[in-house]
Amino acid sequence: xxxxxxxxxxxxxxxxxxxxxxxxxxxxxxxxxxxxxxxxxxxxxxxxxxxxxxxxxxxxxxxxxxxxxxxxxxxxxxxxxxxxxxxxxxxxxxxxxxxxxxxxxxxxxxxxxxxxxxxxxxxxxxxxxxxxxxxxxxxxxxxxxxxxxxxxxxxxxxxxxxxxxxxxxxxxxxxxxxxxxxxxxxxxxxxxxxxxxxxxxxxxxxxxxxxxxxxxxxxxxxxxxxxxxxxxxxxxxxxxxxxxxxxxxxxxxxxxxxxxxxxxxxxxxxxxxxxxxxxxxxxxxxxxxxxxxxxxxxxxxxxxxxxxxxxxxxxxxxxxxxxxxxxxxxxxxxxxxxxxxxxxxxxxxxxxxxxxxxxxxxxxxxxxxxxxxxxxxxxxxxxxxxxxxxxxxxxxxxxxxxxxxxxxxxxxxxxxxxxxxxxxxxxxxxxxxxxxxxxxxxxxxxxxxxxxxxxxxxxxxxxxxxxxxxxxxxxxxxxxxxxxxxxxxxxxxxxxxxxxxxxxxxxxxxxxxx
Amino acid sequence: xxxxxxxxxxxxxxxxxxxxxxxxxxxxxxxxxxxxxxxxxxxxxxxxxxxxxxxxxxxxxxxxxxxxxxxxxxxxxxxxxxxxxxxxxxxxxxxxxxxxxxxxxxxxxxxxxxxxxxxxxxxxxxxxxxxxxxxxxxxxxxxxxxxxxxxxxxxxxxxxxxxxxxxxxxxxxxxxxxxxxxxxxxxxxxxxxxxxxxxxxxxxxxxxxxx
Numbered sequence: 050x051x052x053x054x055x056x057x058x059x060x061x062x063x064x065x066x067x068x069x070x071x072x073x074x075x076x077x078x079x080x081x082x083x084x085x086x087x088x089x090x091x092x093x094x095x096x097x098x099x100x101x102x103x104x105x106x107x108x109x110x111x112x113x114x115x116x117x118x119x120x121x122x123x124x125x126x127x128x129x130x131x132x133x134x135x136x137x138x139x140x141x142x143x144x145x146x147x148x149x150x151x152x153x154x155x156x157x158x159x160x161x162x163x164x165x166x167x168x169x170x171x172x173x174x175x176x177x178x179x180x181x182x183x184x185x186x187x188x189x190x191x192x193x194x195x196x197x198x199x200x201x202x203x204x205x206x207x208x209x210x211x212x213x214x215x216x217x218x219x220x221x222x223x224x225x226x227x228x229x230x231x232x233x234x235x236x237x238x239x240x241x242x243x244x245x246x247x248x249x250x251x252x253x254x255x256x257x258x259x260x261x262x263x264x265x266x267x268x269x270x271x272x273x274x275x276x277x278x279x280x281x282x283x284x285x286x287x288x289x290x291x292x293x294x295x296x297x298x299x300x301x302x303x304x305x306x307x308x309x310x311x312x313x314x315x316x317x318x319x320x321x322x323x324x325x326x327x328x329x330x331x332x333x334x335x336x337x338x339x340x341x342x343x344x345x346x347x348x349x350x351x352x353x354x355x356x357x358x359x360x361x362x363x364x365x366x367x368x369x370x371x372x373x374x375x376x377x378x379x380x381x382x383x384x385x386x387x388x389x390x391x392x393x394x395x396x397x398x399x400x401x402x403x404x405x406x407x408x409x410x411x412x413x414x415x416x417x418x419x420x421x422x423x424x425x426x427x428x429x430x431x432x433x434x435x436x437x438x439x440x441x442x443x444x445x446x447x448x449x450x451x452x453x454x455x456x457x458x459x460x461x462x463x464x465x466x467x468x469x470x471x472x473x474x475x476x477x478x479x480x481x482x483x484x485x486x487x488x489x490x491x492x493x494x495x496x497x498x499x500x501x502x503x504x505x506x507x508x509x510x511x512x513x514x515x516x517x518x519x520x521x522x523x524x525x526x527x528x529x530x531x532x533x534x535x536x537x538x539x540x541x542x543x544x545x546x547x548x549x550x551x552x553x554x555x556x557x558x559x560x561x562x563x
Numbered sequence: 564x565x566x567x568x569x570x571x572x573x574x575x576x577x578x579x580x581x582x583x584x585x586x587x588x589x590x591x592x593x594x595x596x597x598x599x600x601x602x603x604x605x606x607x608x609x610x611x612x613x614x615x616x617x618x619x620x621x622x623x624x625x626x627x628x629x630x631x632x633x634x635x636x637x638x639x640x641x642x643x644x645x646x647x648x649x650x651x652x653x654x655x656x657x658x659x660x661x662x663x664x665x666x667x668x669x670x671x672x673x674x675x676x677x678x679x680x681x682x683x684x685x686x687x688x689x690x691x692x693x694x695x696x697x698x699x700x701x702x703x704x705x706x707x708x709x710x711x712x713x714x715x716x717x718x719x720x721x722x723x724x725x726x727x728x729x730x731x732x733x734x735x736x737x738x739x740x741x742x743x744x745x746x747x748x749x750x751x752x753x754x755x756x757x758x759x760x761x762x763x764x765x766x767x768x769x770x771x772x773x774x
Contacts, residue, residue: 099754100750132576349704351704
């Protein structure tokens with residue numbers, strides 16, 4: 050064990066090139082394409098508006114909402130401080146109640162463990178409850194590669210899977226699709242679907258019910274994630290709406306749950322906080338329709354073979370960062386996505402990771418890193434924000450996402466080698482230290498007016514400055530610097546007028562004092 | 564000696580905590596706990612919340628339990644129902660359809676042939692309209708209240724508490740526990756709530772106001 054060596058080592062990130070924690074291009078480029086998709090923007094605008102209104106309604110109902118947020122935040126911080134003992138306690142309790150606990154250093158190891166467990170049952174199919182952790186590690190892709198078919202049973206995950214698409218939201222992975230598109234996907238992909246199926250959401254849900262019913266009744270193995278794992282009792286919990294979770298957690302013979310190590314909670318009592326924070330923040334309901342809680346194996350009720358896979362995959366690397374570790378407090382409610390002006394316009398695909406939106410922009414680089422040597426797409430994520438702070442206000446566990454974004458920007462510039470930006474900053478610092486040189490540079494800058502158009506803005510700069518000008522207009526430099534204006538006759542006159550005015554005000558104030 | 568994944572992950576966590584220590588945190592629990600309300604207010608709150616989430620609510624007295632359950636089943640056209648082994652037999656004396664008592668050796672998929680199920684409940688939370696089932700003999704295994712399309716659930720007003728903390732305090736953690744707030748629903752299409760996906764599409768709650 051590394052602790053015996055005395056010198057703590059920085060834990061590794063999720064290995065580069067594995068799982069779904071990295072897109073294939075940087076955020077500005079991906080966002081540029083997504084922004085052109087008017088259908089997507091309409092769908093997202095409508096859905097996020099709906100959910101924002103609902104969330105405000107039900108959080109406003111609770112007079113102790115802020116106290117619940119404080120408690121939730123402190124419980125998570127306390128959990129991270131005591132993570133080793135809590136995980137050992139969880140393992141002990143799950144084992145005592147007839148479950149088996151496995152540990153996975155990274156996604157590939159977790160995938161192998163799940164594949165081995167599925168193979169041991171002899172089943173070639175698994176039914177799945179929606180799970181961020183298994184999406185993060187690419188479990189479906191791995192199972193398919195060895196001939197095991199995973200069936201997603203959450204309606205939105207099913208839509209994404211049938212369309213061979215990618216999730217774009219933590220809570221509603223198919224938020225980028227509207228009812229007409231979903232109808233078409235069902236008509237194209239569900240065998241034996243009624244050809245007269247219309248676009249009424251209730252009818253679309255009924256079509257999914259009919260399709261999945263048979264899978265629930267016949268599949269012997271289920272894979273789930275977990276919202277909470279209680280160390281004190283070994284109880285695991287899945288929070289859901291449709292009942293697909295209950296089906297998967299109850300009907301099969303074998304249940305395999307993949308849980309990130311940060312999802313552990315110290316006490317059963319802590320559920321009283323999170324069962325209030327999570328539903329109201331995520332779907333804007335007072336309570337989600339169904340929550341399942343189980344402890345190991347219960348004879349005569351539910352799966353008699355239960356496995357819990359505890360996943361690291363970069364979580365310990367995040368924990369080793371004093372500021373970044375706060376991202377591990379996330380309970381995946383997705384409130385920050387729904388209030389984010391950037392997310393609302395670009396959608397989730399532009400982030401390239403399983404975790405999109407504001408929390409994704411901080412969690413993804415924490416888990417998978419921002420590798421300067423590889424020109425990593427993740428290095429663009431901390432900049433995918435206007436730092437407006439809406440995410441911080443909405444977060445039920447008070448994660449200070451804006452501060453973390455700023456810290457990650459800092460880390461990124463520190464890590465990156467000799468970029469054009471760095472050279473420019475270095476040159477600027479040199480010039481600013483020498484007054485004569487600075488004055489000369491300011492005069493030279495006035496020449497930049499030529500680059501500005503008639504409206505006085507610069508919309509295109511040559512490389513390496515094109516990165517700046519591609520996403521924003523720059524006002525052309527003024528004719529005159531402040532220093533030269535101040536030294537001119539006009540400047541001197543303005544200054545003496547202001548001084549007289551100031552003197553008059555001071556005299557008036559003294560008058561009033563008496 | 565080979566290092567196990569367990570040792571590696573626990574070692575990494577200890578290293579991380581040494582590299583980025585954070586002061587110990589105490590948890591402020593200033594939120595509302597231990598709330599109480601008079602019977603009629605708990606009944607009104609629970610009813611409001613259940614109806615808001617499209618459950619059917621039937622208040623009744625202990626004496627009329629069997630009659631009301633029979634009415635609900637008839638109204639929904641349920642001719643064949645399942646019940647957990649420990650359900651009070653008196654509750655079904657007015658029902659003239661077929662009653663099948665559940666047991667662990669009945670394959671769960673065969674529950675699909677039932678028109679409905681009648682169960683008791685452990686605890687309910689008025690503020691959120693949530694019913695807690697804990698697998699006791701009068702509630703049965705989890706599959707029983709899940710597979711059939713109609714769930715008639717009997718709630719005694721004495722088991723209804725005000726808020727979530729009061730409800731969690733009454734639970735036995737080791738029991739398989741299911742929280743039910745209205746019938747199955749989804750918000751997956753345009754984030755609009757639609758009732759009725761995989762769980763029972765109808766939830767009928769019989770609230771016994773004197774029990």
